[in-house]
Amino acid sequence: MARHLALVVNPTSGRGLGARVAPVVLARLEAAGLTVSEFVTTCAEDVGRISAEVIASGADAVVLVGGDGTIHLAAQVLGGSGMPTGIIPAGTGNDFARAIGVPLKNPEAAADRVIAGNTRAVDLATAKGELITTIMCSGFDSKVNERVNRMSWPKGQSRYTVATIAELRTFAPIPFKVTVDGELIETDAMIVAVGSTSSYGGGLQILAGAVVDDGLLDITIIEPISRIKLLQMFPKLAKGTHVPHPLVRQLRGTAVRIEAPGVTAYADGERLGPLPIDVGIKPGALLIY
Numbered sequence: 196m197a198r199h200l201a202l203v204v205n206p207t208s209g210r211g212l213g214a215r216v217a218p219v220v221l222a223r224l225e226a227a228g229l230t231v232s233e234f235v236t237t238c239a240e241d242v243g244r245i246s247a248e249v250i251a252s253g254a255d256a257v258v259l260v261g262g263d264g265t266i267h268l269a270a271q272v273l274g275g276s277g278m279p280t281g282i283i284p285a286g287t288g289n290d291f292a293r294a295i296g297v298p299l300k301n302p303e304a305a306a307d308r309v310i311a312g313n314t315r316a317v318d319l320a321t322a323k324g325e326l327i328t329t330i331m332c333s334g335f336d337s338k339v340n341e342r343v344n345r346m347s348w349p350k351g352q353s354r355y356t357v358a359t360i361a362e363l364r365t366f367a368p369i370p371f372k373v374t375v376d377g378e379l380i381e382t383d384a385m386i387v388a389v390g391s392t393s394s395y396g397g398g399l400q401i402l403a404g405a406v407v408d409d410g411l412l413d414i415t416i417i418e419p420i421s422r423i424k425l426l427q428m429f430p431k432l433a434k435g436t437h438v439p440h441p442l443v444r445q446l447r448g449t450a451v452r453i454e455a456p457g458v459t460a461y462a463d464g465e466r467l468g469p470l471p472i473d474v475g476i477k478p479g480a481l482l483i484y
């Protein structure tokens with residue numbers, strides 16, 4: 196029986212990659228005999244609104260063409276709905292797609308996962324009444340994120356490199372209180388990150404080893420290290436080989452509270468709000484291809 200899919204496209208993702216990828220994906224899905232309705236978003240609000248309309252319309256599945264910001268917006272509606280969701284990576288970071296093993300640079304292969312039709316449920320984190328599809332960061336990384344969002348130049352991934360170097364000049368360790376399932380850790384730290392997937396910033400494995408469907412949050416605390424050592428750690432983050440470092444602490448739990456003065460947390464690359472923030476987990480909240 197032909198399935199009816201809704202293709203929700205953020206044309207601005209990946210500086211226009213979303214718009215370029217969408218026709219390729221549409222053709223692939225239709226060639227496989229699927230009926231596809233395409234919706235191109237014109238603003239951020241469209242992503243949630245269209246996702247809600249797609250669920251109400253009785254479509255069999257939704258396929259998102261976009262990056263982590265698009266997935267975050269759609270997940271607010273699709274999370275807990277039971278709606279099978281396909282992901283076609285078209286962002287700059289694509290960390291959620293990376294976590295669930297979707298081919299990152301081959302939209303036709305990503306579409307083939309939808310065509311194959313196998314689904315599985317993955318966990319989503321929760322904070323401040325929002326669903327988080329990747330990682331909430333606080334500390335050096337959220338300050339870099341804040342700086343990136345203020346920058347108009349350069350474009351793309353290199354903004355992170357420029358912002359990281361700029362932030363390093365003034366950053367000092369922050370006094371954190373991290374409570375994991377009732378156990379309080381008080382420590383100065385450079386970074387406290389929590390989430391259900393392993394990477395942010397386009398593949399930096401800050402939560403190396405996180406499993407997307409184990410019902411647990413992973414937490415990484417990077418305790419005070421020199422600026423030069425923090426900089427040296429970044430290439431290791433890309434491979435996840437920073438973990439054996441004695442000042443990198445990894446924990447798991449289901450309820451996490453993070454407190455620190457003057458820190459704004461970011462989640463899925465978007466501003467979440469000032470600490471303190473309680474993070475929880477909704478096991479199996481999103482059904483993905």
Ligand SMILES: Nc1ncnc2c1ncn2[C@@H]1O[C@H](COP(=O)(O)OP(=O)(O)OP(=O)(O)O)[C@@H](O)[C@H]1O
Pocket residue numbers: 204205206207208209210236237238239240241242261262263264265266268285286287288289290464
């Ligand atoms: N037409 C639009 N439709 C949807 N979102 C839009 C639109 N125009 C701007 N946006 C904004 O674009 C943001 C970024 O989209 P997205 O995350 O998909 O791309 P990206 O930033 O290139 O990728 P990544 O987050 O993976 O690095 C969204 O969070 C949304 O706020």
